[in-house]
Amino acid sequence: MNAANAPLPGWVTFFLMPLLNLGTALLISGFVIWMIGQNPFEALSVLLNGALGSGMGIGFTLFYATNFIFTGLSVAMAYHAGLFNIGSEGQAYVGGLGCALVALALDQYVPWYVTMPFAILGAAIFGAAWAFIPAWLQAKRGSHIVITTIMFNFIGAALMVYLLVHVLKPAGAMSPETRGFAAGGQLPNLDWLMAMFGSRLGPAPLNVSFIIGLVMCFAVWFLIWRTKFGYSVRALGMSKTAATYAGIPYARTVIITMLMSGGLAGMMALNVVMGSADRLQVEFVGGAGFVGIAVSLMGRNHPLGILMAAILFGILYQGGAQLSFMMPQITRDMIVMIQGLVILFAGALEFLYRPALVRIFSRRQSLAEA
Amino acid sequence: MGLILPFEERENNILGYQQLPKYGRNGVLDRQAILDDAREKIEKYDIRPPNPTLKTANFSGGNQQKIVVAREIERDPDILLVGQPTRGVDIGAIEFIHRRIIDMRDSGKAVLLVSVELDEIRALADRILVMFAGENVGEAKPDADEQQLGLMMAGIAS
Known part of the structure; x- marks a missing residue:
């Protein structure tokens, strides 16, 4: 048996x-840090300490991770149908609009737990709506989804700036953002979770969205591997001709999958808009949609892998911010480079060590059998 | 191609029939039923290795063929259209597949067999239609001599 399939x-x-x-x-990152005259071990300890050393650090790490869980699931969902959704960024951005509209409408009248289900729905529907046109174009007209979703990122960004500057900004305010939500539009922090481990969350914005993210991980796993729809999606993603043979409708499956993908991306808005900023701001997604691609690739498009990859990227984000603060010689760009190396080795070169491992383990196996 | 190679054997075993209620209701897959179904066909068609959770790509070509044949014949269709059903299949299994095709004929089902194996056609068919250059050039009985069939295949006789 060859090494690729063993x-x-x-x-x-x-x-x-x-x-x-x-x-x-990490080894190569350490080497680069050593080249610019810094101590790589110190850098690593600052990074890990910043991300995991305190309740607040963990809170921020998991807050970032929540964003990446949603966008990672979004990318993975589309990927299973053989679609490369680059548009999670834009779908999350427009999802923020749905989330904010619900919060603005309800926050003064009902408590957060009443607002939340509607906000989830609003965010998901708006995110899905933003994925619908690229999905329809792909399914019916054959326009490549990569191109159309990238274009929709830009259209979405322009649309949101227009709405925030001209429509949603309260009169007299300077910055392009909605008014702050009242308590009914704010998701509570998970300080009790930290308290359970005898630590304090502090000002970190870790909130209920994290739990929703975990639920969605399970939901996506169940959908893809335990339902007939998921079976169709996977069949389509692996072989379009075989899926056609099996009577799986191409256009319908593509559109439904992309709606789900867009909806998951849109739900990311919950974490930032209602969980942390308590208002809709310009550019609140901040690249999480694109990180979602890396998270999904690294997690092998499996929700459990995505969860772990999201936490890893949360660590890199939070620890990286701490690192550039504590060691000014290590700039923000260095952090991006470290993230890039992680993506390179964990994503693009994920099978780098596979042949060697196959040799080691097949020898062990044959020894055990002998 | 009636197979998705990165799928597990049991997943390919229901390809095209995934919506049948016996593989699960309310849109959720009944994994036990699917597994049992796959085991049954593996047993009956001697698919090797007998592992329903193995990736289909890791089966040999002949065993992949058997997965498809098992899936389609066991569905007991009224019309069976088979092209080269035994290509790459080992001898024991060829015999078994041939018997299944004859059984289908005997139970009154219509079978259209397309093959380049003359022996296979002569062994199985009740009527032989010979194609040449995209056209049907004539009909023969399975006991027609090979020379006659050969001339028809070359478009010389009809």
């Missing part, structure tokens, strides 16, 4: 291999 034990594929990849990325 089976490996599960824990090797899903645990040891990513760990080796991550280790390689």
